[in-house]
Amino acid sequence: MLNPEPLSEIETPAMIVDRDRLQQNIAQMQSLADGRGVRLRPHIKTHKCVEIAQLQLAQGALGVTASKVEEALVFIAAGVRSVTVAYPIVDRRKLARLLRGAQAHGTELRVVVDSAAGFEALTRGSQDAGTVVGAFVEVDVGLRRCGLTEHDPQLVPLARAVHENPTTKFMGLLSHAGHAYAASSREEVAAIAAEECQILQRVRQHLEKAGIPVPEVSVGSTPTVLASDSYDGITEIRPGNYVFLDRTPVRLGLATMAQVALSVVSTVVSRNDDFLIIDAGSKVLSSDLGAHGTAGVDGYGLAFTESGEQLQVVRLSEEHGFVARGGADLPIGTRLRIVPNHSCPVVNLADELVVVSDGEVVGRWRVAARGAL
Numbered sequence: 001m002l003n004p005e006p007l008s009e010i011e012t013p014a015m016i017v018d019r020d021r022l023q024q025n026i027a028q029m030q031s032l033a034d035g036r037g038v039r040l041r042p043h044i045k046t047h048k049c050v051e052i053a054q055l056q057l058a059q060g061a062l063g064v065t066a067s068k069v070e071e072a073l074v075f076i077a078a079g080v081r082s083v084t085v086a087y088p089i090v091d092r093r094k095l096a097r098l099l100r101g102a103q104a105h106g107t108e109l110r111v112v113v114d115s116a117a118g119f120e121a122l123t124r125g126s127q128d129a130g131t132v133v134g135a136f137v138e139v140d141v142g143l144r145r146c147g148l149t150e151h152d153p154q155l156v157p158l159a160r161a162v163h164e165n166p167t168t169k170f171m172g173l174l175s176h177a178g179h180a181y182a183a184s185s186r187e188e189v190a191a192i193a194a195e196e197c198q199i200l201q202r203v204r205q206h207l208e209k210a211g212i213p214v215p216e217v218s219v220g221s222t223p224t225v226l227a228s229d230s231y232d233g234i235t236e237i238r239p240g241n242y243v244f245l246d247r248t249p250v251r252l253g254l255a256t257m258a259q260v261a262l263s264v265v266s267t268v269v270s271r272n273d274d275f276l277i278i279d280a281g282s283k284v285l286s287s288d289l290g291a292h293g294t295a296g297v298d299g300y301g302l303a304f305t306e307s308g309e310q311l312q313v314v315r316l317s318e319e320h321g322f323v324a325r326g327g328a329d330l331p332i333g334t335r336l337r338i339v340p341n342h343s344c345p346v347v348n349l350a351d352e353l354v355v356v357s358d359g360e361v362v363g364r365w366r367v368a369a370r371g372a373l
């Protein structure tokens with residue numbers, strides 16, 4: 001770009017990515033994975049952006065993780081060679097679309113199962129497509145969302161069924177310790193990460209004793225990955241949020257504000273005695289208080305003035321944000337940079353990410369898998 005646009009000139013609200021912080025976050029996670037001898041397969045649900053996946057792959061990630069089928073298809077079409085869909089697919093039509101996409105692009109595909117119904121859909125789908133699909137059995141390590149708990153009597157039979165079926169290949173165990181987001185300290189997150197490793201080790205040993213080899217053990221949430229010191233028995237990590245971070249890992253003491261790579265630039269459009277009214281409401285900031293329904297931070301985002309003063313976004317209408325004035329006397333037209341509570345849903349509300357470096361716009365990246373639900 002010959003004449004980069006100054007950040008101060010862009011129209012608001014805008015989703016800003018600090019390129020240097022982004023690259024640093026990507027490099028740091030890769031070196032953390034390399035240092036601990038585990039493979040990195042980032043979750044792209046956070047950024048939904050092909051350019052960012054390419055940066056992650058260029059640094060050494062061996063593939064990506066996606067949540068939804070349509071999301072995965074965007075990255076398959078973009079040429080990512082290996083994709084895990086870490087979400088139970090129980091609808092045969094969705095599975096058929098996914099398998100067709102993977103076959104058309106020669107993509108290695110891995111999915112998860114945690115039920116007999118999911119296994120049934122998977123085997124029928126793989127048979128119809130005439131292919132063998134790699135499948136993890138998901139283990140619930142405490143989030144109480146998906147997966148079978150360690151002592152669930154269905155766990156061994158399901159793993160055996162995946163192992164023995166000619167159209168599925170048992171990849172191993174997969175978990176997501178998302179309950180770590182509700183912790184109140186780094187130590188608490190580290191304890192959850194250690195417990196996750198122990199549960200998975202026990203399940204692995206149990207399966208191996210039952211004659212079912214467990215080639216991979218895949219874990220991952222940004223907090224647990226950042227808080228844990230070692231990964232005994234783990235082969236792969238799947239953090240997503242680390243590329244941008246947000247107020248939640250900062251609250252947990254796992255990152256600093258200076259590392260957060262995503263923010264929303266917004267303009268004060270009106271004001272009254274109580275509030276500065278900004279042009280970013282719930283359709284920009286989302287109403288999310290924190291990942292997985294946690295609410296450890298106050299308000300809907302932390303607003304920074306140019307001089308670094310911090311103000312709380314305390315209420316949202318759809319198109320308006322209410323910033324508590326405190327002592328601030330900021331005129332209409334003032335720009336505020338808002339650090340979101342939870343980057344992932346915020347990005348899903350934007351068409352593009354405005355990439356900045358040193359106060360200048362250096363690129364615009366499409367949120368290609370936006371709305372892939």
Ligand SMILES: Cc1ncc(COP(=O)(O)O)c(C=O)c1O
Binds near residue numbers: 043065175241242
């Ligand atoms: C199954 C699964 N794996 C990995 C991740 C990535 O976690 P995080 O965004 O905390 O890094 C998520 C996020 O929700 C997930 O659901």
